[in-house]
Amino acid sequence: MNVQLDQAADKKCAIFESTLKLVRVRGFHGSPMSQIAQDAGVAIGTIYHYFSSKDELLIALFDNCKQKIAKAMFKPAEDHLPYPDRFVAVWTNLVCFYIERPEILSFMEQFFSSPYAAVVYGSGCNIQMKNEMSNFLEQGIGKNHIKPLDINILTAAFMGTVTAAAKRHINGHYAFNETAMREMVSIIWDGIKR
Structure with a gap:
């Protein structure tokens, strides 16, 4: 079992769940990356490690x-x-x-x-x-x-x-x-x- 892979998957999952929650309440434009990071319990840099932009995050979340x-x-x-x-x-x-x-x-x-x-x-x-x-x-x-x-x-x-x-x-x-x-x-x- 690779702990780093599990942690990475957990962080991506937290980012996705935070994005879903915020988008439901505030829409796409009202869900800034900083708020997504805060709600996901990760640093803003962590989101940008996985996704180069909010557009990329939303398309990955769609998939x-x-x-x-x-x-x-x-x-x-x-x-x-x-x-x-x-x-x-x-x-x-x-x-x-x-x-x-x-x-x-x-x-x-x-x-x-x-x-x-x-x-x-x-x-x-x-x-x-x-x-x-x-x-x-x-x-x-x-x-x-x-x-x-x-x-x-x-x-x-x-x-x-x-x-x-x-x-x-x-x-x-x-x-x-x-x-x-x-x-x-x-x-x-x-x-x-x-």
Whole structure:
């Protein structure tokens, strides 16, 4: 076990968590590196050791969040499920993840509403994320489980309902229990299934 590697990973994790917390409350512009360092319990120089700029930190954090989201959505134990059941599981997994980690939901929404999205995905009004989610939906189309709709439309329908459900729960407007989540995801499934 390499203690230095563990300490470096712990420091990066603390920096990421501090950034998520601050961005949720203050936004990107209201979260200076000095405050991130202070909240993370590291020296400002430590942040610049890992990230040359705040832009680099935010893009690295975005990549980190994407990995956590994919891991939460796509659980190996559910790979064997029939596609319709897996669709329900993936949707439910993501809602539950965002309810547990509202700071990640807030960060991702802010990231996609900022110029950073164009930096990561290229400019233009038709930014299509090629990721596990779009691959999963394309698989559903390819196997005739889902209507052959534009992947951007399918992703918007899927993600829009996920974020709306999670935000309503987080903000105390409605407690999404398992039954309510199944009812909500069935509306989406019924609208896109073949």
